[in-house]
Amino acid sequence: MLEKEGIEELLVRYSEGETSAEDNSIVECWMDKSEENRKLVLDVQMLSFAADMSQVASQVDKEEELTKLHLKMRGKQSNRYLTIGRWMQKAAAVLLIPVLAGWALQMYIAQETQLTPQMIEVKTSPGMTASVTLPDSSVVILNSSSTLTYSSLFIGETREVDLSGEAFFSVKKDEKKRFIVNTPHGTSVAVYGTEFNVDAYKDSKEVLATLVTGKVGFSFQRNGNTKELVMNPGQKAAYDVEQETVKLSKANIDVETSWKDGRLYFYDTPFEQVLKSLSKRYGVVFVFKKESLKKNSFTGVFVNQRLERILEHFRLASGIKFRYIEDGNIRREKQVIEVY
Structure with missing residues (x-):
């Protein structure tokens, strides 16, 4: 892991190819932690490349600049990017030659295309939720016992993620690059920019999608073929995995999405659905002793x-x-509660 001290020196040495294999691994892991880190390294590499290609590079006293930068880096960590940015501005002032700018741009593009996307998996434990910001700045809130898998870089014509569990998506609008959520049982949700909730646990016999804003296409399996249902805001699609049928109904958005705000909101909600929500939130399993109890409904x-x-x-x-x-x-993963 990169420490606050020495970051500037290591990044410059890395861009000039003067680091060891171990240092290279450290920098690359640091780059993978955020888009900001990655862009910072690419910018340093771009300027270093331009400096090597010019005859005026010797005019830049790198040792002096690095010493000044090192002293400033001892301040607040939040200033480190600003400090390196100032060093790059000074270097750029010397290297501002059209031909060199062209070479630098080509280098930047080459670096972008050479990056290898990494698959990232985020899991939530029973009773826990988590917020995830994707590479395109879309935000996903994961409910209990859920798994989200996505690439560190969205390359190509689509932005795809895999979900097993429940999540609320706030997708950044991009008319050219469709956002796709792949879910269990051959289902998926495709959008360009919208807010929606997906409930798709692997062990569930039902996949639910609730649209808050925008428009989505809900894809599902029927007789071995993939079908798509276009949804409008305020609608809820319920796909029966065994029967391969979809029911589209009006949704109570507060009921379907309140979990992401730390609330449990029920409005004339069937008791079985109430207990399903409690099961996800608290990591327990409810067992009905009498089937007739499922006929109850609650508001609160x-x-x-x-x-x-x-x-x-x-x-x-x-x-x-x-x-x-x-x-x-019997060693159980979840506490069992009998309802009688």
Whole structure:
């Protein structure tokens, strides 16, 4: 990992090809951490290349500039990019020759195309959520027990990610590069720029997509063929994995997306769906002792409350009871709660 001290020297030596294999690995890992880091290294390489191609490069006292830069780097870390930026501006002032600018631009483009995209996987533990910013600045909020896989660089005509679980997407608009969310059971959602929620766990018999703004195409499987359903804002698509059928209905956006804001919002919501939401949020499994209990429905809002408190609310409101099932002979990943 790069430390605050010595960053400027290592980046310049890296751009000039004077680093060891170990140093190269350190810089490349640092580049992969953010788009800002990557662009900074490319800018340093561009100017170094131009300097090597010119006869005036000797006019630039790099040692003096690096010494000044090193002293400034001892300040706040937030100033490090600004400091290196000032060094690059001084170098650019000397190297401002049309021919050299052309060479520098070619070098920059070559560096861009030579970068190898890396696959990134983000997982959330049961009961946890996470926010992820993608390479195109789109934002994804992952719900509990979910996995998002994407490339560190979106190259080509599409921006594709893989989702297993539930996530809320706020996609940056790009008319030329469609955004595609690949989900289990041969389903996917394709957009250009919009906000939507996808609930697609591998072990679920249903894939749900709720559109908040914009327009999306929901793709699904039917008799071995891929079909697409175009959705409008305020609609919810429910795909039955076993029957291969899709039901399009009006969505309650607050109910479908409240989880991303740390709330649980139910409005005349079927009890089975209520417990499904609780299961995702708190990492537990509910088992119905009586199927007839699924016919109940509830309305209410819960904000940062313990599971036991919520279950007690249901007990007082409906008489439905809950009990934790303990089994010393079976090692379970999730706590099982019986509903009776």
